[in-house]
Amino acid sequence: MTQFPRAGTVDWIGLRPARDVLVEIVDSAVAVTGAGLTGDRYTGGSGKRGITLIQAEHLPAIAALSGHATVDPAVLRRNLVVSGIPVIALKGRRFRVGTALLEGTSPCDPCSKMEETLGPGGYNAMRAMGGLCARVIEGGVVRLGDAVEWVDA
Template sequence: MRLPPPGSELHALMSRFPRAGRLRWIGLRPARDVPMREVDVAGVEAGTGLVGDRYGGGSGKRGITLIQAEHLPVIAALSGHASLAPSLLRRNLLVEGIPLAALKGHRFRIGDVLLEGTGDCDPCSRMEKALGAGGYNAMRGMGGLCARVLEGGTLRLGDAVEWVAA
């Protein structure tokens, strides 16, 4: 998704965010079908992803997965749970305060790491086991964002999440 031409009203609207978001949770998937490992700090490598994550050496388009903190209570309610731990949803980063959907196709920073939103992070069939019957549908439209790592660095809980003009 590209921004409309500079100077247009739609370009201005799509380039404006009410505030920076915050990184609230970091999780690593060390291997398939094992619990995620929650960390406070994580290294990130350009072109790959999080150091210690099983997808860290992948193609890059899905180097890091993010989910919106504001969506967790909705997914919990739709799947019949009082609350959900971010690890159940198998995304690397939980962010709040900035709409992830608006970052699709655009560059953004979390701390000193530069990312580019590459597409939706749709739920998979594993959500039926994690959330119960209907878990896949409970998460549809709220699965988060996949991102490519353009510049590596270190992520820390509390880091700002900010859109970057191209």
């Protein structure tokens, strides 16, 4: 339970400048200690939900369960799409994404807006696949293609 077969990879980065505003897709972002990503609306919050991650491998399942051919990560409003490592297994653990050190705090459950976004049943289509919330322990830069690696305690 303390091993990962390999490092993951950052496949997509999105910033949510404000509630109900389109997600800004970027190639890199600055993670701020105790906050979140610069330019994201959660940067000034408590820090527990500073950065949200979702599993790339779950996107086709969410699409299939919601009756869509594909799902654009921007509509799910997570900050990072990560492949190759099970993000929910990082809950309660510290991990590096690029030069930033994060700590998984809680599952990132879907919200009722997924009923509008994905259609009726969208909330349940995402259930258990909403990803992970993380706090920024040490700030740094996160870029497309960066490794996502668990840090041994």
